[in-house]
């Protein structure tokens with residue numbers, strides 16, 4: 001296998017009429033594997049394709065995260081929903097790896113890996129949205145005093161009932177101060 005390093009200027013420019021947070025413009029020097037670059041571009045194409053195909057059933061004006069946000073109706077946090085899908089794809093990849101067939105050119109593995117990458121990026125997209133919309137609130141351990149700033153919604157779990165992850169004995173209770 002030869003060295004497939006590439007170096008060069010990357011320019012990303014996206015202009016949207018609907019979203020005032022755009023245009024997104026980014027220009028930087030790329031220095032890495034050409035296969036990585038090809039995979040990133042492929043992941044973007046797949047994301048676009050999926051949104052054109054079936055996002056919420058209404059075409060391209062729908063929220064790309066609609067499928068995940070809908071899980072709230074079933075008591076599942078959207079972020080957790082994305083993680084579960086990553087796990088599902090991960091299981092498939094793991095099965096291939098165990099069978100020793102990962103070394104073979106296998107479209108299923110390629111698809112699963114690209115899906116995992118896209119789910120991970122969508123998770124970050126969801127999180128940035130949540131951080132914009134929901135304020136952090138403070139939780140403090142009633143035993144050791146450990147403090148944590150948490151986004152409470154749309155996360156369904158009631159953190160007030162949660163054990164402290166720091167001392168393992170106390171209970172995280174909501175504090176007014178937040179952050």
Ligand SMILES: [Zn+2]
Nearest residue numbers: 141164167170
């Ligand atoms: Zn504690």
